[in-house]
Amino acid sequence: MKTALRFHIRKQIILWSCIVALVYSAIASTIYLWGIDDSTEYYMLKEAKRESLKIAAGGYVANNSATDFSAYYLGYSSLPSIIQDEFPEAILVPNQSTFYENNQVSIYVLPYRINLSTTSSTVLYVVHRYDKYDDDLQPGMPLPELLIMLIMGTLLVAYIASSLLVSSITKPLFSLLDWARSLESEDPTKIQQADANTLRFSEFSDISEQLYLSIQQVMETAEREKQFLNATSHEIRTPLSVIFAALDILDRKDIPDAIQPKLMKIRRSSTKIQNLTESLLWLWRDENLPLDLSSQRLHTTVQDIISDSRLIYPNSNTEIHCDLDASLQIIENQPLLEVAIGNLIRNAIAYSPNGIIHITGNTQNFSIKNNYTDASRDSGFNIGLYIVKSIANKQQWGFSTCCDNNTFTARISWTNDAQGV
Structure with missing residues (x-):
């Protein structure tokens, strides 16, 4: 099922807005964390320099409590065991902070080398302990909630923008559609x-x-x-x-009997041209004028068409099997009936020069089946079938064709107006 344009535009705008919001949120979150790490390391270095001056002057550490936000320790062995377990001395790089997070607690450790004299030095460890629970008590909105609000706001703006855009596009588009529908006017x-x-x-x-x-x-x-x-x-x-x-x-006139068959052929050929002309004119008329209906013997009509077709294709060796009841009659327009059936039979003879044709019919339908070669198939069943299809459509007949295993089948189903008698 095809999607309406307004739904497609709205869906695309909301989809891409979500993608942009998610990407922006990820970038903002990453930059925020980078900023925290860099700023933490910056202030830890400042604290390390300040405390190193105090140590050089007085030889003491101002605060070595591991429970405060900032703590300072001289030497790795003075670090609390919990910090030593999480931060092996080998992974700590001087003047660079190392981060560890456990549940709601984040710990930063920065080693800073202090030269006590020209021959001795020690390492000052600056430790920052950050409890996220304390941050929840601070005024303001946490970062996750801020990002959620950002995404929701983006979706709201995207929905409003898509609605306005859809309205601005679809309104003139519907005007174009209404105008296009007006083209179906009969006049x-x-x-x-x-x-x-x-x-x-x-x-x-x-x-x-x-x-x-x-x-x-x-x-x-x-x-x-x-x-x-x-x-x-x-x-x-x-x-x-x-x-x-x-x-x-x-x-x-008194015409010799030998001439009579030729005169009959002339009359039948002229009648065929007249029927074809009337049928084509009827097909291409805009109005659907009523037709003259009469009782037609289907068997007689088919036999006359076969006889005429033999004259058109004298070299054809086609074998024709006509399974029609001689008493079968249908009520139809004679010119249209002869043109439709005539085209089907002539097509079958033309494209099956050495084949077999089977013709069947009753008060409900007419069917013709013939085999064909690949060469004859390439020639197509062009204008003849087109005329038959056009007549069937305008007469509201059922018409179908089928090609299967080098066998072509054409079938006409009469409407209720073509009832048997």
Whole structure:
């Protein structure tokens, strides 16, 4: 299921805001801890220098209590055992603080070398003990809570910003959508260009303008095709009328029996052209005019089409099996029925020159199946099937095709208007 644009924009803004907030929180927390370490070491060095001067002058340590915040010890052996356990002498580097944290207590130890004389020296250990419980009692907000507030504030700002952004984008987008829906109007003259003021953004205006120009081009092309079909129909009907008139005159004459089959072929071919012309004109009309329906013998129609197709493909060795009841009749428009079935049969013969064709049908559907070679498949089942599909769509017939194991199957299902009699 596709996501709406407004939800996508809001989700992306909130997602990236969360990522930025988390990254910023991690950076702030890291810098904060670095600052604590550096500032602690700085003040421990200052204390070490101050106490070293006192020791050099008086030879004593001002405070050696391990429970106070700051404590000073001369020599490693004077350190409390708990500190010696956590800070082996080998890991302590002069003038650099070393950190240890246990539960709520953090301990910093900084060794500082003192030269008592030109021949002797000792090490002063500055110890800072920091209890986080005491920090909780201090006024102000702890760092974790501050970071949580930062993230929540960022999310709130992101939600408000995304809502405003979505509203500013989707409102003109919905205007564009409403205009696009108005293009479905049945009357092409009612189609108007979108109002640029309601679209707000130049990109949306460009889209609407391009759509409008494309529709105008399509309408002009459709109108030219319509005029062409009307002109073609007129030009085809004129010679057909002459042919039918000539055939009617010949029917009144005493024509030899040997000529009669040829005249019959001429009449059937002319009728086929007339049916095809009427079908194409009907397909490309905008309005869906009612058709003349009559009872059609499906078996007779198929046999006539097969006979005509044999003349078109005289070198074809196609074997045709027609499994249709001779008494089967359906109520349909004759030109459309002959054009649809004729295209299916001629396609099958054309693309199965040495194959087998199976034709079946009843009051509900008509089916034709034929095998084909890879070479004939490359030629396609193009215009003929396109015409059949167009007729089926406009007549609301069911039409389907299937290719399986070099076998092509086409099937037409009649609607309720095509009931058997």
